Ligand SMILES: [Fe+2]
């Protein structure tokens with residue numbers, strides 16, 4: 460409605476977006492009850508920045524944050540490109556990632572967009588600096604809660620998930636950074652039952668992992684240095700190698 | 705909760721599933737407030753039947769319907785395979801598709817699963833028999849409503865959408881059978897503003913369509929005959945050519 464400007468009201472607009480080549484999900488969240496419709500993107504991909512920005516424009520949103528869950532090894536983040544295209548957008552990554560961004564966040568931090576917010580939870584494993592962003596707890600926050608797990612949990616897959624994700628309510632929706640089988644979402648309850656990492660004992664799991672014979676990630680040599688500076692090195696001409704880690 | 709067996713209560717479980725090769729979305733819906741957790745699949749793909757059935761099993765659902773929005777030209781429906789794997793499942797397609805199925809539905813029909821239901825709306829254009837399945841109107845039905853448009857509306861794309869979709873409330877979620885750009889969902893209000901078919905006048909649109917130079921659909925020669933018998937010809941040895949159309 461049109462009378463939604465009180466400090467308590469909020470309304471989540473949510474979109475899940477897919478980048479086919481790296482099977483990456485980007486998430487758009489906005490508080491459309493707020494007069495400015497502030498929005499953020501989680502894990503944008505360089506190749507789909509145009510699509511994402513044009514959607515944001517069409518929906519009348521004001522992008523304020525471009526966030527990463529971790530330093531990706533399989534695609535180049537869209538953060539740098541977005542910052543160059545939309546003045547005022549702030550990039551966010553975890554302090555423990557040892558990467559460059561406008562805002563470096565830590566476990567327990569809250570990231571507000573309008574009257575909605577995301578909590579930062581440290582979920583190291585896949586990389587040391589991996590964080591999971593979880594929608595807030597409260598009557599004006601989305602129910603069930605939603606967790607953007609990055610690579611810390613893949614659906615039925617082998618992220619090194621810890622209790623930071625599993626301690627969330629069972630109906631919490633889990634949205635990973637990737638899916639290779641066409642799943643879009645899971646829940647805490649479901650993964651506790653069916654994720655091989657969580658439903659198998661340590662020894663069985665180690666055996667599974669050692670026999671996966673995972674290929675060397677396609678884009679790791681390009682993507683990691685680029686993502687350490689949030690995709691900015693191509694734009695500034697500064698080499699990623701000059702960044703301290 | 706455990707006291708949800710009154711005839712009025714309902715709770716939608718909803719999953720969007722993706723088949724990468726044909727960029728097809730399959731939708732799983734179930735009423736998990738109903739003791740039997742009756743479920744249906746919209747537009748299942750033969751290649752992802754195993755994934756879909758194992759998800760249904762894990763979630764403790766009882767699959768009762770495998771439905772198609774139309775005779776697909778780009779992939780083989782999973783309906784036949786599902787029927788052979790899960791006894792009791794009924795296939796559904798529109799009467800006007802001139803295809804074979806256990807239940808042939810028409811505009812205005814309601815398809816119940818538990819206390820939830822889908823309405824059938826005739827949305828011919830892409831094929832004569834195209835229908836859109838829309839969640840019911842009512843206090844115990846999902847809000848906003850959800851429409852499974854098949855190929856009658858693609859996000860920002862050129863389905864020959866008519867007022868059967870556009871007359872739905874503006875916040876109705878639109879879920880297409882395909883997306884090639886990584887979009888997962890749109891709304892009636894959004895498509896009215898930004899779908900080229902709807903936001904451009906007839907002449908401009910005709911010009912766009914005539915200049916698209918669309919490739920001949922990859923799988924049309926295999927998929928159409930197969931889908932006319934809902935994927936059953938491979939299983940029964942009956943040739944699709946013997947079916948009247
Ligand atoms: Fe990743």
Ligand SMILES: [Fe+2]
Pocket residue numbers: 776777778855881882
């Ligand atoms: Fe299709």
